Amino acid sequence: MSAPRVAERLSGQVDPSIVRVRALLAAGLAALEERREEVNALNVLPIADGDTGDNMVLTLRATLDELDRLSDASGDDHDDDIGRDEIVASVARAALLGARGNSGVILSQLIRGAAEELASRPGELVDPVLIAAALARAVDQAYGSVREPAEGTILTVVREMAHRVASELAHRPDSRLGADVSADEQDFVIADVIQSAVQAGQDSVARGAEMLPALRAAGGVDAGGYGLTVLLAGIVAALRGSDPPPPIDLQIPTPRTRHLSITYRYCTNFAVTGSGLEPRSFVAELERLGDSVLVVGAAPTLKVHVHTDDPERALAAFAAVGEVSHVDVFDMRDQVAARDAGPRGD
Numbered sequence: 001m002s003a004p005r006v007a008e009r010l011s012g013q014v015d016p017s018i019v020r021v022r023a024l025l026a027a028g029l030a031a032l033e034e035r036r037e038e039v040n041a042l043n044v045l046p047i048a049d050g051d052t053g054d055n056m057v058l059t060l061r062a063t064l065d066e067l068d069r070l071s072d073a074s075g076d077d078h079d080d081d082i083g084r085d086e087i088v089a090s091v092a093r094a095a096l097l098g099a100r101g102n103s104g105v106i107l108s109q110l111i112r113g114a115a116e117e118l119a120s121r122p123g124e125l126v127d128p129v130l131i132a133a134a135l136a137r138a139v140d141q142a143y144g145s146v147r148e149p150a151e152g153t154i155l156t157v158v159r160e161m162a163h164r165v166a167s168e169l170a171h172r173p174d175s176r177l178g179a180d181v182s183a184d185e186q187d188f189v190i191a192d193v194i195q196s197a198v199q200a201g202q203d204s205v206a207r208g209a210e211m212l213p214a215l216r217a218a219g220g221v222d223a224g225g226y227g228l229t230v231l232l233a234g235i236v237a238a239l240r241g242s243d244p245p246p247p248i249d250l251q252i253p254t255p256r257t258r259h260l261s262i263t264y265r266y267c268t269n270f271a272v273t274g275s276g277l278e279p280r281s282f283v284a285e286l287e288r289l290g291d292s293v294l295v296v297g298a299a300p301t302l303k304v305h306v307h308t309d310d311p312e313r314a315l316a317a318f319a320a321v322g323e324v325s326h327v328d329v330f331d332m333r334d335q336v337a338a339r340d341a342g343p344r345g346d
Helices: 016-034 036-041 052-075 084-098 101-119 128-144 154-169 183-206 213-218 223-240 279-289 311-316 332-341
Strands: 266-273 290-298 301-308 323-331
Touching: 016 036, 016 052, 016 223, 036 052, 036 223, 052 084, 052 101, 052 223, 084 101, 084 301, 101 128, 101 154, 101 223, 101 266, 101 290, 101 301, 128 154, 128 183, 154 183, 154 223, 183 223, 266 311, 279 290, 279 301, 279 311, 301 311, 311 323, 323 332
Parallel strands: none
Antiparallel strands: 266 301, 266 323, 290 301
């Protein structure tokens, strides 16, 4: 049975913008959960610990939980409405705190960038022009969060999505929608734009090994980029009132390499809350402790990700500047061993 269109689910006292965004993200999450093991199996970079799908799912779940909280608050009898800026700030922080691993942290920054662009245009109808702008800002936010971006990864995938949408914008007769457009028509147009982004993303995923030698050596593709196309395909299905599409054959091979060398043992993730926090000021110290360093966000909240042999020292580096919370430490050697002990193939 096909899913009802988003427009048919907007009802009650809750702010419709919250309901709409939640419905779309929930559809993306459902599609990703359906294929999370497939995404996990493709995970070869930076460590083949088989958790890319899990990490992206956790990030989206945290975002949806926050939207539910805002929805409940909006439905209560409060004198003050929840403003768009508050929605964006709350959702961005929830995605940040819920993010785990490289893929989750980068996804949180994509969510933040897109949400901030939507919030910067109060009263403007969501149409192809606004979708293109949101994608472009998401790209800027994600690239800005990585000190040395590698091409062939999720960053390339989302950049090429944004480029495809922007390139097609000038040739769309419906690039701007009037205030009298029906909700169904708006859903159809937005779905068409995002579908174009999905197709560009699939093309980029398939070419990842051409750009990244490590992927070529492993005989695989970037799991995070692939997961992003799955997520957005789920959103397209929700907008069109249909079931998510079946897995698309991108002729993605099973990775030849089960894992690459693990230089550091522990995937360490935590949040820091304080004032005057500047993300880049902490990178050099963390790089002395390990690699795969990401420090994203802005005061009052940062999210830190690092692969290290000494998680306690990584946490201690922030003890004097703020409150450390949301600590997750995972033994990547155990994760790889568990993956290698499992069945091979699909």
